[in-house]
Amino acid sequence: MDWVLIAFATFKGLVFVTGMYFAIKWHYDREKLQADRRVLLRTGARYGAVFVVLLLALLALTFGLARMLGMDLSLP
Incomplete structure (x- = not known):
């Protein structure tokens, strides 16, 4: 380990x-x-969307690894 x-x-x-x-x-x-405000908002939304997608991918990877290692993920 x-x-x-x-x-x-x-x-x-x-x-x-x-x-x-x-x-x-x-x-x-x-x-x-x-740049104008519209471009900045679009860029911020793009970064926010990428962040959320990466966060969900990390969450899925974490739960997948936990299941692979045999951890119990059920709620009490």
């Missing part, structure tokens, strides 16, 4: 690095972008 800690720590590191990259990129692009 030592590989679990390594795998989760690596995943967490990748998530943080990816998040910081996109945060810095967003702030940099925000200064360069001289």
Whole structure:
């Protein structure tokens, strides 16, 4: 079970690095972008939709892994 800690720590590191990259990129692009409000709202909605899809995929992956490992996921 030592590989679990390594795998989760690596995943967490990748998530943080990816998040910081996109945060810095967003702030940099925000200064360069001289767009109107409609474009910004569309971009924000797109990022929100991607976030929700990735969140649902992570949830499905988590429950799939839990079932594969034989964990009981039923409510009491």
